[in-house]
Amino acid sequence: MSRIEVQGLSRRFGSVTAVDDVWLDIADGEFLVLLGPSGCGKSTLLRMIAGLLPPTGGRLRLGGADITDTPPQQRDLAMVFQSYALYPHLSVARNIGFPLRARRWRRADVRAKVADVAAQLDLVDLLDRKPRELSGGQRQRVALGRALVRDPGAFLMDEPLSNLDAKLRAGTRAEISALHRRLAATVVYVTHDQVEAMTMATRIAVLNGGRLEQVGTPAEVYDEPASVFVAQFLGSPAMNLLRTVVRAEGGRLTARAADVELDLGIEGELPQREVVVGVRPEHLNPSGPEEASIRAVVTAVENLGNEEVVHCAAGEIPICVRGPRPLDLGRGDRVNLATRARHLHLFDPGSGRRLTWRPAPVTAGV
Ligand SMILES: Nc1ncnc2c1ncn2[C@@H]1O[C@H](COP(=O)(O)OP(=O)(O)OP(=O)(O)O)[C@@H](O)[C@H]1O
Ligand SMILES: [Mg+2]
Incomplete structure (x- = not known):
């Protein structure tokens, strides 16, 4: 069970309130997109869910258990960043297998799991290459593979496509959506791109200045925006x-x-x-x-x-x-x-x- 309950999470940095009393109930298997303009608190909220940043207020639950004070390694979550954060000196295979070796898996088991994930992401022919020998899209797939290999209950993704050009982005978007359907995993996905939000999300949470403006299906948010802010943020040209x-x-x-x-x-x-x-x-x-x-x-x-x-x-x-x-x-x-x-x-x-x-x-x- 990977239901994620965000219960009044807040984060202040000095006098700046980056995330302000956000409540979200993310069902097991949902693809929830955190959407909003630059600086609205998306990454801060995601980093608190990942355990990389302690909240200054509120609680967090995963599968019903309170994980507010659980260290990140012990949360059943995998994070994929915008900058792929691959190890440059390791091959694709060793990058993907890294989390398993860190958990002291047996070598043969690591190899089998890496092969399995590489097949899912169409990386089989690239396993011996180094990250610098890959395109942006391929690097992002390796980063996804490294998250997938652990079979986490939920994936946290922070603008994973923003380094890709438009065509690759569309392709990778479809790939992530297909992966989500196949794995039936919970995904919390940060973007400021309304097309990504509309096409991938089961629900969209729109953030503005650290506060939640609206949560709803893409159709609800587009067809019945709860505020002028949401109305103007979704749709091009704007309403x-x-x-x-x-x-x-x-x-x-x-x-x-x-x-x-x-x-x-x-x-x-x-x-x-x-x-x-x-x-x-x-x-x-x-x-x-x-x-x-x-x-x-x-x-x-x-x-x-x-x-x-x-x-x-x-x-x-x-x-x-x-x-x-x-x-x-x-x-x-x-x-x-x-x-x-x-x-x-x-x-x-x-x-x-x-x-x-x-x-x-x-x-x-x-
Ligand atoms: N470590 C920090 N120290 C001080 N202020 C911070 C820190 N991290 C974030 N902030 C501030 O908190 C607010 C929210 O930042 P955050 O990175 O969550 O925004 P974002 O929605 O992810 O934006 P972007 O789309 O540009 O990535 C911003 O005003 C930012 O300047
Ligand atoms: Mg961000």
Whole structure:
């Protein structure tokens, strides 16, 4: 059993709080991705789980047992780092077998296990080489092999693909996902790359300034971001955000700003209030009817090959639209951007948190 329970872990460095009261319950066999911008505390949290850094608060459990004070070697966890941290003077075979020799395994057993892991990672032909004779992707596979060889209950990976070029990264991403399915092992994986998070995770935990913003499946986090921060962090180009005033008009809620009029698709009465309305670039149709929701002017068009990103301005508000090529738009064109109420995300302008008005009817005092 390799359930990992992070119970209010915190870590301060002097006056900096790198990780602030994080709670996570990671099920056995999950692939949990810690996602967030540089400096948000991902590595610090992972290093505390690995036992490489003592927490300044909170507890940690592995398979139900409290391991907060257990030294790293005695935790049933293997860590894979961004810098492969291979021994340069040892062959691939000896690098992979290192953790087993350190545990005084018999030579024949080490050889058999290394052969087994090398076959899984397609490293059989490289076993006699030194790390400097390998490509970045091959080195990362050796580092993975060294973690795998111990059959740990859980793998902790800190940006293991960030030294690889785009093509290798995509390939290795698929490889790690396949490995996770085959081994059914628990993985905690740190990245700031939203594509890695979306494609590999069973759940994503989004960190911001040391705090947990949201935990959910990739679809939940993308489709129902819990805050403006999450909404803007996932998705490229980022979600459009419009500061509007919402009021009830004829029993329906409408959000307005200059050149913007959005029917929120919610029936009810409400005192007028400010709301940040979010809509993703792919959910705006630039050939909407005259009376469409957002009136804007095209300021630039980017050709992405299969798609186009059209930058517009609705009054002062910059708005991005993404769609299949060709959208037949040019700088200076006037567009009416249409969308559907179900594609609108509503946030409180003060706290930045999601407003859960939809699809439930409005209740007083929300
Ligand atoms: N040993 C340390 N001493 C002081 N401050 C530290 C130390 N380690 C980390 N920090 C600070 O803690 C915060 C979180 O750092 P951390 O390395 O966990 O971020 P990260 O999310 O992994 O970022 P990146 O994506 O850049 O790797 C940062 O503000 C960092 O400067
Ligand atoms: Mg880091």
